[in-house]
Amino acid sequence: MLPEEQRCPHNEQVNCANCRLNSICLPLAIADDDIIKLDEIVQRGKPLHKGDKLYRQGSDFRSVYAVRSGAIKAYSVSPSGEEQVTGFYLPGEILGVDGISSHRYSSTAVALDTSAVCEIPFEQLESLSLQLPKLQRHFFQLMSREITDDQKLLTLVSKNSAEERVASFLLSMSARHTRRQLSEQRFHLPMSRQDIGNFLGLTIETVSRVLGRFKKNLLIEVDGRDLFIADLDGLRAVARVNH
Amino acid sequence: MLPEEQRCPHNEQVNCANCRLNSICLPLAIADDDIIKLDEIVQRGKPLHKGDKLYRQGSDFRSVYAVRSGAIKAYSVSPSGEEQVTGFYLPGEILGVDGISSHRYSSTAVALDTSAVCEIPFEQLESLSLQLPKLQRHFFQLMSREITDDQKLLTLVSKNSAEERVASFLLSMSARHTRRQLSEQRFHLPMSRQDIGNFLGLTIETVSRVLGRFKKNLLIEVDGRDLFIADLDGLRAVARVNH
DNA sequence: TTGGCATTTTGATCTGCGTCAAGGCTGCAG
DNA sequence: CTGCAGCCTTGACGCAGATCAAAATGCCAA
Numbered sequence: 001m002l003p004e005e006q007r008c009p010h011n012e013q014v015n016c017a018n019c020r021l022n023s024i025c026l027p028l029a030i031a032d033d034d035i036i037k038l039d040e041i042v043q044r045g046k047p048l049h050k051g052d053k054l055y056r057q058g059s060d061f062r063s064v065y066a067v068r069s070g071a072i073k074a075y076s077v078s079p080s081g082e083e084q085v086t087g088f089y090l091p092g093e094i095l096g097v098d099g100i101s102s103h104r105y106s107s108t109a110v111a112l113d114t115s116a117v118c119e120i121p122f123e124q125l126e127s128l129s130l131q132l133p134k135l136q137r138h139f140f141q142l143m144s145r146e147i148t149d150d151q152k153l154l155t156l157v158s159k160n161s162a163e164e165r166v167a168s169f170l171l172s173m174s175a176r177h178t179r180r181q182l183s184e185q186r187f188h189l190p191m192s193r194q195d196i197g198n199f200l201g202l203t204i205e206t207v208s209r210v211l212g213r214f215k216k217n218l219l220i221e222v223d224g225r226d227l228f229i230a231d232l233d234g235l236r237a238v239a240r241v242n243h
Numbered sequence: 244m245l246p247e248e249q250r251c252p253h254n255e256q257v258n259c260a261n262c263r264l265n266s267i268c269l270p271l272a273i274a275d276d277d278i279i280k281l282d283e284i285v286q287r288g289k290p291l292h293k294g295d296k297l298y299r300q301g302s303d304f305r306s307v308y309a310v311r312s313g314a315i316k317a318y319s320v321s322p323s324g325e326e327q328v329t330g331f332y333l334p335g336e337i338l339g340v341d342g343i344s345s346h347r348y349s350s351t352a353v354a355l356d357t358s359a360v361c362e363i364p365f366e367q368l369e370s371l372s373l374q375l376p377k378l379q380r381h382f383f384q385l386m387s388r389e390i391t392d393d394q395k396l397l398t399l400v401s402k403n404s405a406e407e408r409v410a411s412f413l414l415s416m417s418a419r420h421t422r423r424q425l426s427e428q429r430f431h432l433p434m435s436r437q438d439i440g441n442f443l444g445l446t447i448e449t450v451s452r453v454l455g456r457f458k459k460n461l462l463i464e465v466d467g468r469d470l471f472i473a474d475l476d477g478l479r480a481v482a483r484v485n486h
Numbered sequence: 487t488t489g490g491c492a493t494t495t496t497g498a499t500c501t502g503c504g505t506c507a508a509g510g511c512t513g514c515a516g
Numbered sequence: 517c518t519g520c521a522g523c524c525t526t527g528a529c530g531c532a533g534a535t536c537a538a539a540a541t542g543c544c545a546a
Contacts, residue, residue: 076394078395078398078402079483080403080483082398082402082403084394084397084398084401084402086394086397097387097390098387098391098394099387100383100384100386100387101384101385101388101390101391102388102391106391106394107394126376126379126383127376129379130373130376130379133369133370136369136372136373136379137369140369140382140386141343141344142344143343143386143390144340144341144342144344144386145344145345146390147340147341147386147389147390147393148344148345148349150390150393150397151319151327151329151341151349151350152321153397154329154393154397154400155321155325155327157397157400157444158327158400158401158444159321159325159327159444160323160325200401201400201401201402240322240323
């Protein structure tokens with residue numbers, strides 16, 4: 001399958017109003033003339049290459065970012081030196097809000113593939129939110145969702161087995177692809193086994209073994225990072241969590 | 244030690260402006276005449292008794308709450324039936340923001356002791372935030388802090404040993420007491436071992452054993468839920484995280 | 487005071503996943 | 517083509533913390 005940016009090139013998406021992702025990104029439920037105002041503050045940068053950093057932990061917070069294509073990984077390093085992957089961001093998703101509280105990003109964001117993002121300067125977003133109640137509400141909801149997602153992840157990591165965690169992760173990826181009208185069953189994982197393991201609190205070997213078992217039980221087919229979920233309900237049964 | 248509400252009775256704290264907690268609660272950095280507007284929408288209910296529910300997972304979201312005295316525990320039950328304690332809220336802290344995204348609370352909040360809270364109806368808070376840029380900003384920061392706190396907790400639970408987790412937890416409680424001008428070393432734990440274990444992804448037996456080891460190593464003294472941190476630096480060394 | 491229930495502690499044993507080690511696969515550079 | 521580096525898989529073994537069990541302690545009500 002072609003990457004999304006090739007099926008719907010960047011240069012055709014010159015504004016928020018005609019962006020294919022606008023139903024899952026910021027402008028949700030904002031009136032047309034309001035989208036224009038939002039559009040004026042959004043900056044569309046040049047594509048990031050694999051490995052490029054979008055922002056770094058500890059650097060000054062200025063903007064939040066919406067992913068347009070590709071995939072971004074966010075991770076933070078604790079004072080004790082532990083590295084923790086805090087999230088993967090796919091097209092239509094917003095990252096960077098963790099920087100608001102301390103005026104510095106609390107994580108580093110790196111492109112996992114060639115990616116494109118929209119930069120939204122936060123001060124301007126704040127001003128606009130004062131004028132557009134729906135935008136303010138949308139932003140409160142967005143942050144609240146990040147909180148509930150983090151709490152679900154905490155439950156997953158602290159209460160579920162390795163198989164349940166990996167199954168939930170695959171189903172989460174699947175659901176997020178579905179939201180973008182892409183295949184529910186067949187997709188590419190943009191991150192390494194290392195990243196998956198770190199995110200889920202598992203070692204790379206355990207992730208590999210669990211995927212091997214899923215394959216043996218005919219739940220999935222895997223070839224490197226290409227994934228096919230052969231038995232969605234079977235995987236849901238393993239995850240014991242609704243996705 | 245007397246509970247705070249007895250040293251500083253409720254009926255003397257009739258408004259936000261003279262509330263002893265206002266430096267760590269909402270009105271931070273808000274001008275005096277703005278505090279009055281905020282004060283008008285805040286509702287001060289009667290005290291909650293131990294075990295009383297402030298709100299329930301799945302019920303309609305209407306308000307966020309500021310703890311005035313006592314202690315509140317928030318927990319959620321996943322579709323698979325796992326119970327996860329998502330946080331403990333002490334005087335000056337805000338809870339309930341997890342309900343914004345889906346218009347329903349994603350957790351249940353229960354009083355661990357006799358407690359008093361201020362109720363802040365969210366629709367009115369939203370309206371006021373449109374008029375008071377500082378309040379909007381404060382609220383964005385508050386939610387962003389909740390996100391970064393959750394991510395730190397995730398790192399703690401997924402990357403650290405039982406001893407590191409318990410030590411970090413005790414230091415976190417200590418730091419939050421210090422913020423309220425209370426003893427850094429001596430305080431009462433309002434929650435059970437069960438709750439601590441659940442919060443940290445450990446069993447009650449492990450929590451008990453770790454506390455026993457800390458006691459043996461003269462890091463702490465414990466008598467039930469009364470705690471004295473005898474060696475703060477020693478405990479910090481065990482936690483390997485700055486608190 | 488006594489009884490009963492919830493909470494905590496302590497001990498013995500078990501196990502899922504981490505750790506260590508080795509080998510395979512893929513893609514790129516020369 | 518060959519060699520090398522990154523990434524992934526597979527196997528053998530050990531251990532931190534879970535589980536199972538039971539006793540100790542605290543707390544409140546009658």
